[in-house]
Amino acid sequence: MTSATPAAAVLRPHAEQHFADELAALAAADDRPRPPGWRLSPWAVTAYVLGTTLDDGTVVTPKYIGARRVVEVAVATLATDRALLLLGVPGTAKTWLSEHLAAAISGDSTLLVQGTAGTAEEAVRYGWNYARLLAEGPSGSALVPGPVMTAMAEGRLARIEELTRIPSDVQDALITVLSEKTLPVPELGTEVQAVRGFNIIATANDRDRGVNDLSSALRRRFNTVVLPLPQTADDEVEIVSRRVADLGRALELPQVPTSTAEIRRIVQVFRELRAGVTADGRTKVKSPSGTLSTAEAISVLTGGIALAAHFGDGTLRPADVAAGVHGAVVQDPVSDGVVWREYLETVVRERAGWADFYAACREAGR
Known part of the structure; x- marks a missing residue:
């Protein structure tokens, strides 16, 4: 959305736009400890997702209807150095929950990699402006950071949708990011180190098991939270x-x-x-x-x-x-x-x- 486009005219505003008033009210009322780089405390993030009524009368609407413990485990995971994998059958609100978690924690849910069979490594790491690359050679101005690199540099959450749809060799590009919290750029002889607040939320459809299963090395870097279908x-x-x-x-x-x-x-x-x-x-x-x-x-x-x-x-x-x-x-x-x-x-x-x-x-x- 450009600055000239009013939020009301957008067909589907991002969560941080649509619920900006609720997030602002929670931030003002939130007096609990916040992990480095977080805009809200884990308690406030959970209240935003599950809904509550603040002391000033502000009603925070529920974004996810389900077991509270599932949301608490997801939020607690993101407060550690482990990435979060939301797993479930289609339609269990994996994408919806990941968007709202990113909006509440980072204030930005747009750092998104959409996983498909054709997702290239550049989408996970970085790419190049080829006009500049041909004219100048490898340089910082020619480098085009991907969502994960941007999230690392700015201390935000990156989202990866349908992780098991991504080819296995591209998935493995995440291992160094998640274990060492660095993203090497060998063409420039440098690296991007993750700023506090960085983490990754990935989603996977358990009906896609066997498509591109995660390697054991990558799976160990994630804490898996299964989102069930509504119980009743x-x-x-x-x-x-x-x-x-x-x-x-x-x-x-x-x-x-x-x-x-x-x-x-x-x-x-x-x-x-x-x-x-x-x-x-x-x-x-x-x-x-x-x-x-x-x-x-x-x-x-x-x-x-x-x-x-x-x-x-x-x-x-x-x-x-x-x-x-x-x-x-x-x-x-x-x-x-x-x-x-x-x-x-x-x-x-x-x-x-x-x-x-x-x-x-x-x-x-x-």
């Missing part, structure tokens, strides 16, 4: 409700009445198909190939609200979410299609009060 339906409903409301405001969607009952129904469908059994434990069902994560439930409901607002009567109805549910469940038209049709006929069709949902889903699948 109530927790998941709360997460979905909050995120759908936030997205609706950010996208400036027209106001659409969204009943908790409709949200709970989508959550129940996803949870049952994930677990392979209905909520009452009486009927076993087959699970589709997709993850059916909380994030996908949020996407389905947000899309449904847009349909209801622009093409419906302004009230969220089963017909508005049916196509989204079908698209989320049926990733493989053959195998998942069978699973979904069987679930509709054996579970949804028999439920009292679900007739409209059953009919809409049948129609969406034709």
